[in-house]
Amino acid sequence: MYIYIQGTGCVSPQETAAGNTFPAAVLPWEGPRLKAWEPDYKQWIDVKLIRRMSRVIKMGVAAAKLSLQEAGVEVPDAIITGTAYGCLDDTGVFLSKMINQQEEMLTPTAFIQSTHNTVAGQIALMLGCHAYNNTFVHKAFSFESALLDSIMILREGRSSSILAGAMDELTNHSFNILSRFDLYKKEPVTYEQLLKSSTHGTVAGEGAACFALGTEKGPNTKAKLTGLTTLYKPVGKAEISPDITSFLAAHNCSQEEVSLVITGRNGDASGDEWYEYVENTLFAGKPVAGFKHLCGEYPTAASFGMWLGNRILAEQQVPADVLLKGKVPEQIKKVLIYNHHKQTHHSLILLTAC
Amino acid sequence: MEKLMAALKAQIVEQLNLQEVKPEDIGDDQPLFKDGLGLDSIDALEIIVLLQQHYGIRIANPEQGPEIFHSVRTIAEFITAHQTAK
Numbered sequence: 545m546y547i548y549i550q551g552t553g554c555v556s557p558q559e560t561a562a563g564n565t566f567p568a569a570v571l572p573w574e575g576p577r578l579k580a581w582e583p584d585y586k587q588w589i590d591v592k593l594i595r596r597m598s599r600v601i602k603m604g605v606a607a608a609k610l611s612l613q614e615a616g617v618e619v620p621d622a623i624i625t626g627t628a629y630g631c632l633d634d635t636g637v638f639l640s641k642m643i644n645q646q647e648e649m650l651t652p653t654a655f656i657q658s659t660h661n662t663v664a665g666q667i668a669l670m671l672g673c674h675a676y677n678n679t680f681v682h683k684a685f686s687f688e689s690a691l692l693d694s695i696m697i698l699r700e701g702r703s704s705s706i707l708a709g710a711m712d713e714l715t716n717h718s719f720n721i722l723s724r725f726d727l728y729k730k731e732p733v734t735y736e737q738l739l740k741s742s743t744h745g746t747v748a749g750e751g752a753a754c755f756a757l758g759t760e761k762g763p764n765t766k767a768k769l770t771g772l773t774t775l776y777k778p779v780g781k782a783e784i785s786p787d788i789t790s791f792l793a794a795h796n797c798s799q800e801e802v803s804l805v806i807t808g809r810n811g812d813a814s815g816d817e818w819y820e821y822v823e824n825t826l827f828a829g830k831p832v833a834g835f836k837h838l839c840g841e842y843p844t845a846a847s848f849g850m851w852l853g854n855r856i857l858a859e860q861q862v863p864a865d866v867l868l869k870g871k872v873p874e875q876i877k878k879v880l881i882y883n884h885h886k887q888t889h890h891s892l893i894l895l896t897a898c
Numbered sequence: 899m900e901k902l903m904a905a906l907k908a909q910i911v912e913q914l915n916l917q918e919v920k921p922e923d924i925g926d927d928q929p930l931f932k933d934g935l936g937l938d939s940i941d942a943l944e945i946i947v948l949l950q951q952h953y954g955i956r957i958a959n960p961e962q963g964p965e966i967f968h969s970v971r972t973i974a975e976f977i978t979a980h981q982t983a984k
Contacts, residue, residue, distance in 0.1 A: 592936055595915040649950050651913075652943045 547698050547769045548898065549755055550617065550705070550762030553610025554851040555580055555603040556751035556839045564610050566855045570735055570838060570865045576728035577719055578749045578840035589670070596653050597666070598633040600713035603752035604663035605670065608707055612671075614764050615756030621703030622676035623664050624694050626686030626710040628843030630660035633715050663711055663752075676703070684843040684885030686710060688774050691893075694757050695772060701759075709754030710844035719748055727841075727886075729811070738811040738837040739868060746810040749840015753847035755854075761898065766858035770878075771795040771894040778890060781821040788826055788882070791892050799826055803876040804862060806849050808883030810836040815887055822882060823869075831870030833862055846883040850893055853879040857897045902974045910970070913948050914941050926971045934969075942967060949973075955980050 554560040557578035559567040571581060585594055585602045588609040594602065604625065612620065638654040656662075661679035668677050676697070680689035687710035694708040714722075722728070729745040738747060756762070757769060773791050778784055792799060805827050807819040823832055833856070839848040856862055857879060862872045881893040907921035910930075914937065924935060931937045937945075945967060949955045955977060957963060966976045 591918050595917050596940075649947050651947045652940055656940070 545699055545759060546898075547695060548758050548761050548765045549767045549769055549854050549895070550758045550765050551611040551613065551615030551756035552754070552851050552854050553607035553612075553614070553709075554751065554753040554848065555582065555607050556753070556848055557581055557749060558838050560851070561606055561610065564614060566852075566859065566863050572735060573747075574732060574734055576723070576733075576745075576747050577714065578747055579714070580750050580752075593666075593670070596657060598631055598657060598713070600627075600631055600633065600711055600750075600752070601657065601663050601666055603713065603750075604709065604711040604754070605667055607709055607711065607752040607754040608667045611709070611754040611756045612707060615705075615758070615762045616764075617705050617707075617756050617758075617762075619671050619673045620675070620705045620707040620756065622678075622694070622697060622706045623668050623673060624676070624678050624680070624690045624706060624708045625661070625664040626680040626682070626688070626690035626844055626847075627660055627663065627712055628681065628683050628686045629712045629718065630681065631658050631662050632713055632718050634658035634662075636715060636717050667707065684889035685774050685776075685891070687844040687847045688772060688891045691769070691772050692774075695769070698757060698759055704760065705756065705758040707754060708757055709752065710847040711752035712750055712842045712844045714748050714750040714842065722748060733811065735837045739809050739834045741811040742813050744813060746812040746815070746836065746841045749836065749842045749845060751839050751842070751845070751848055753851040755850070765898065767854050768896045768898050769893070770797070770896045771892070773892050775890040775892075777888050781818055784818065784822055784890065785825050788822065788880075788892060792880070792894070795894055797878055797894060802827065802830060802878050802880045803873050804831050804833060804856065804879045806833045806835060806853055806856075806879060806881045808836055808845065808849060808885075809834045809868070810841045815884065818884055818887065818890075819882065829870065831862065831872045832868045833866045834868050835866060838866070841885075843885055843889075845885070846881065846891055846893065849881045849883055850895070853881050853893070853895045857895055860897075899974055899978065902977060903970050906970050906973055906977075909948055909952060910945065913944050924970060927969050929969055930967055945973070949977070953977050953980070
């Protein structure tokens, strides 16, 4: 059984939500924090509902609507999301009120909207979808877990159409806290420089990407989701290579057949060593693309990578701004996305053109 | 009463984050719920908290809710009556 990507939607620090194609130009940024480029949400969400939604909910709903529109699906058989941080902004509002008002007179809105499954729930409410609704909160495997659940349900034949996606937001508060963990670059950096950087740290990002997955080809289907796997805390770089080889073999794909490798390179020198190792040992001479100079680093950033992979297969070209090295073949048939988050959560996603 | 109603309208707009509504757009006798301003049960809870925070009023009998929250004027009358009774 094949699993087809029938539609995609993405809200990111780039203009990906305008037209759902790869933007003509990269929106430049400077500094350690990338903020999502937000479309006019009123085109998808009723004004009366928008007033209660924080940014991550709006981003998630917009990405979901875009993907369903492209797929021509009105109500999916299941809604499955992944998020590491959840609805941070509303959580902050609610907790601040608890402290400031000494646990008295707490208003319901921020509490209702602060749970991690708010986005999936909100999408279901808007669509009138009473089917399976699940949200995975597994740090940097949240998106992959949502995808894995979707794949299993589709393979079991319990559903034929699933909305899967991931979303994470960055708030002023969370950015300040994460900065204290020394995750981000101290020196000024631009999108052209980030992936060539040899210093410590990366840039913070956020975004939402959704995929309408199905067991049948849709009118706009361009790619299949061929495989997915996760690797937690591999002992060292040497452990990654055989894992990638066996992952490809399990999906009847050789290294030679991979047309393009998309890596989660983020400009952090020690983290990027993993990608360099894999590029040099397994995919020497292969074209390599990157994406975190467009969306920043966040635990569910692999969803942006998968959105990019699908777009590349759909348009059969790799935008110059994402190609890091190598020559792209005339026909792009298979795209491997290799991403890791802080060197602990590694994931592989294989997409095939159709 | 006019001053109180103007203050209430501004507080409702702020507390409920009514982005497309200005305080002066809300009529004194315009129904707040359903076909009027379109507020819902979550908004009712927000208004209950608003009354508690700004006017120190607790709604003792929930069944009075629909009557009190009918419009800005009915809320203002309830506040005035409550403050007079104090």
